[in-house]
Amino acid sequence: MTGKLKFARTALAVTAVALASAGAVGTAEARTAPPTTNIVGGSLASTAQAPWAIALNNSNSPVPSGQYCGATLVAANKLVTAAHCVGQPRSTYTAIQGRDDLKSTGGRTSKISKIWKDPQYGRVGGHDVAVLTLTTPFIGVATLPLETSRAADAVGAQSTVYGWGDTEGTGPEDRFQKVLVPVLGDAYCGDVYASDGYVANGEICAGYKSGGKDSCQGDSGGPLVLNGRLFGVVSWGIGCADAGNPGVYAEVASYASALQAQINS
Ligand code: ARG
Numbered sequence: 001m002t003g004k005l006k007f008a009r010t011a012l013a014v015t016a017v018a019l020a021s022a023g024a025v026g027t028a029e030a031r032t033a034p035p036t037t038n039i040v041g042g043s044l045a046s047t048a049q050a051p052w053a054i055a056l057n058n059s060n061s062p063v064p065s066g067q068y069c070g071a072t073l074v075a076a077n078k079l080v081t082a083a084h085c086v087g088q089p090r091s092t093y094t095a096i097q098g099r100d101d102l103k104s105t106g107g108r109t110s111k112i113s114k115i116w117k118d119p120q121y122g123r124v125g126g127h128d129v130a131v132l133t134l135t136t137p138f139i140g141v142a143t144l145p146l147e148t149s150r151a152a153d154a155v156g157a158q159s160t161v162y163g164w165g166d167t168e169g170t171g172p173e174d175r176f177q178k179v180l181v182p183v184l185g186d187a188y189c190g191d192v193y194a195s196d197g198y199v200a201n202g203e204i205c206a207g208y209k210s211g212g213k214d215s216c217q218g219d220s221g222g223p224l225v226l227n228g229r230l231f232g233v234v235s236w237g238i239g240c241a242d243a244g245n246p247g248v249y250a251e252v253a254s255y256a257s258a259l260q261a262q263i264n265s
Contacts, residue, residue: 039163040241041213042171042179047098047107052144053162053176054079055096056132056221058088063218065102065174070163070222071095072144072230077137078263080146081221082233082250083121086130090115097138102164102174110136116262118255126202128235128250130221131262146263147229148256153204155185159226161206161234161247165218168240179213181206181224184246192244202254204232207246215247216240224249 047053056079058068069085079095090112098107114133121127162178171177189198189205198205206224207214215222215234224232232249239245252259 039161039165039171039177039179039214039219040168040216042177044172045100045162045176045178047100047176050162050176050178050223050225051098051142053223055099055102055164055176056081056085057094057096057102059092059094060088063173066094067102067164067174067218068093069218069220070165070234071132072223072233073097073138073141074131074143074146074230074259075263076139076141076143077134079132079134080230080233080252080259080263081130081132082235083117083128083130084235085221086115086117086132093132095132095134097141100176108136108138108141110134110138118258125197126199126250127255129233129252129255129259131259144223144225144228144230146256146259147226147231147253150201150251150253152226152229152231152253153183153186153251155183157183157226157231159183159204159206159224159231161215161219161222161224161232161249163215163219163222163234165220165222165234166216166240168216179215181208181213181215181247184209189246189248192246193238193248196238198248202251203235204249204251205246206232206249207237207241209244209246211241211243211245214241 057066071079071081186200
């Protein structure tokens with residue numbers, strides 16, 4: 001797939017998203033790209049071991065399971081997700097905890113009672129973060145703390161991304177997956193994504209220069225985890241797992257105080 005893809009599972013969000021990065025074009029593409037890899041290049045994961053990983057389904061999703069975005073449980077009643085994931089009407093979302101296969105019915109679900117989207121999103125680059133409030137808190141489920149230090153975004157840091165997103169045809173669809181994506185650093189994405197509006201102070205560049213392993217469409221909003229903390233939020237990339245086009249993640253530490261204020265509210 002080519003083009004900067006920063007929409008979840010629908011092309012409808014693209015217009016808003018195109019404003020997000022100066023010079024970037026939010027190009028809509030059908031999910032018909034030829035299979036390249038499988039979260040791409042990852043392995044099956046277990047929500048029993050990552051209970052804070054939440055599937056954010058939407059009734060407007062183009063995929064039959066409703067899979068749309070990811071999110072992270074950061075308090076019993078609060079999720080962090082991507083701002084570009086929250087453009088649908090509030091009532092169309094369902095948060096799902098503890099369900100490895102979205103074609104099955106296990107785990108717990110909740111509707112969303114409130115959406116907070118970073119007000120800077122779409123006005124300046126970065127800021128692809130949002131906080132959702134659950135109508136039915138996931139009491140007793142382990143939460144992830146926010147990373148608050150921007151020093152965590154260091155080249156070589158071994159972070160892992162989780163999600164139910166697109167495998168581009170080679171892996172099982174709708175199954176919870178994970179993949180290790182080392183931090184490549186702001187200088188690298190600042191270079192390869194110079195015309196796409198990469199924001200060093202607010203985004204994390206992670207993956208492999210040679211490609212092969214990456215997050216992909218539908219993983220947006222989901223967790224990039226480092227040292228047991230929510231380090232990043234899946235945001236965008238050009239294609240998925242292509243050489244020279246790594247994944248870009250919202251840098252949680254850059255927005256931690258605004259996020260924490262919403263989590264506490
Ligand atoms: N924007 C995509 C989504 O909404 C996530 C893209 C991530 N892309 C990547 N190459 N890491 O699901």
